[in-house]
Amino acid sequence: MKKILVTGGTGFIGSHTVVELQNKGYEVVIADNLSNSSENVIDNIFKITGKKPAFGKVDVAEKDQFFKFLSQHSGIESIIHFAASKAVGESVQQPLKYYRNNINGMINVLEAMKEFNIPNLVFSSSCTVYGQPEKLPVTEQSPIQPALSPYGNTKQINEEIIHDFLSVNQGLHCIALRYFNPVGAHPSSLIGELPLGVPANLVPFITQTAAGIRECLSVFGNDYNTPDGTPIRDYIDIIDLANAHIAAINRMEENKQKSSLEFFNIGTGRGLSVLELIKTFEEATGVKLNYKIVGRRAGDIEKVWADTSYANKELGWKAVVPLKETLLNAWKWQQKLADN
Numbered sequence: 001m002k003k004i005l006v007t008g009g010t011g012f013i014g015s016h017t018v019v020e021l022q023n024k025g026y027e028v029v030i031a032d033n034l035s036n037s038s039e040n041v042i043d044n045i046f047k048i049t050g051k052k053p054a055f056g057k058v059d060v061a062e063k064d065q066f067f068k069f070l071s072q073h074s075g076i077e078s079i080i081h082f083a084a085s086k087a088v089g090e091s092v093q094q095p096l097k098y099y100r101n102n103i104n105g106m107i108n109v110l111e112a113m114k115e116f117n118i119p120n121l122v123f124s125s126s127c128t129v130y131g132q133p134e135k136l137p138v139t140e141q142s143p144i145q146p147a148l149s150p151y152g153n154t155k156q157i158n159e160e161i162i163h164d165f166l167s168v169n170q171g172l173h174c175i176a177l178r179y180f181n182p183v184g185a186h187p188s189s190l191i192g193e194l195p196l197g198v199p200a201n202l203v204p205f206i207t208q209t210a211a212g213i214r215e216c217l218s219v220f221g222n223d224y225n226t227p228d229g230t231p232i233r234d235y236i237d238i239i240d241l242a243n244a245h246i247a248a249i250n251r252m253e254e255n256k257q258k259s260s261l262e263f264f265n266i267g268t269g270r271g272l273s274v275l276e277l278i279k280t281f282e283e284a285t286g287v288k289l290n291y292k293i294v295g296r297r298a299g300d301i302e303k304v305w306a307d308t309s310y311a312n313k314e315l316g317w318k319a320v321v322p323l324k325e326t327l328l329n330a331w332k333w334q335q336k337l338a339d340n
């Protein structure tokens with residue numbers, strides 16, 4: 001059975017990817033420092049798949065403890081690297097935390113590939129590297145623009161670090177997946193998005209408002225140059241996103257890569273405004289949402305959605321979960337949280 005290391009494997013995207021890896025017959029090892037998640041996610045993964053992934057409470061940004069952990073887990077063939085700080089707003093307030101954690105973690109993962117003979121890496125990147133694209137939908141050839149936040153900058157810097165490292169380390173491979181907006185939860189409602197404190201992202205704020213935890217959703221601006229004035233994004237179901245990682249692993253295992261470093265846009269190809277998403281949530285759940293229009297949020301771009309034709313063709317992967325199902329899963333997960 002092929003063994004995969006998932007750093008950040010108890011997080012939102014990581015945990016759903018672990019489930020899909022186990023469903024596809026992989027043996028999974030998780031390294032996570034639990035700074036933005038909890039260990040009971042492991043129990044819930046076990047409840048879903050009947051398999052308990054090996055787990056180590058490890059800070060990937062701390063080389064000694066990370067390498068000590070890896071020396072206890074031989075035979076790893078690929079790494080999927082999620083472990084990173086990811087809150088855009090927090091990164092503006094605490095840039096050094098983000099540069100230290102996200103860059104050191106990346107460097108340690110790359111060094112580990114060499115030290116422990118792990119040939120394949122899937123890197124968790126982001127559409128944020130494109131900034132506000134001039135042309136839409138955005139392709140993998142769209143220009144990289146100056147980052148709007150230290151968080152976004154760490155994604156750009158890490159892509160460059162990977163490029164420079166692979167240029168002088170033959171035989172190692174990486175696929176960087178540039179995510180659009182991950183949303184939803186596992187249909188079992190056993191795992192999902194667990195924002196700490198007040199959610200920054202739209203969908204968890206919607207579900208907490210629908211659950212009465214938040215009084216009212218603030219829609220950040222309706223004076224953008226879009227059909228209804230609210231910003232447009234490409235919201236991708238978390239299970240579809242998880243499966244894109246499997247497709248990337250398969251591509252490297254089958255030596256189908258055209259170069260040692262490849263980039264793929266992982267979205268649905270569908271742009272949706274904030275008001276359209278709210279309407280879809282209400283239709284999917286039957287819950288009327290309390291919201292108000294307020295001023296724009298600093299740093300927000302106006303509109304972005306993916307051209308996914310390259311990923312569809314080369315990865316043989318496509319987003320398939322209907323948006324209403326995604327939002328209903330998010331709502332069911334929120335209600336499960338309320339019951340606990």
Ligand code: WQD
Pocket residue numbers: 086088126127128180181182200201202203205217218219220221231232233274297300
């Ligand atoms: C989506 C839209 C907001 C909250 C960021 C990162 C990206 C990834 C996902 C980490 C925007 C609007 C939101 C609210 C609102 N992060 N909104 N009221 O900013 O597109 O992407 O999160 O991997 O890298 O850049 O996602 O969900 O915060 O916002 O009106 O209470 O919803 O203005 O238009 P975003 P988001």
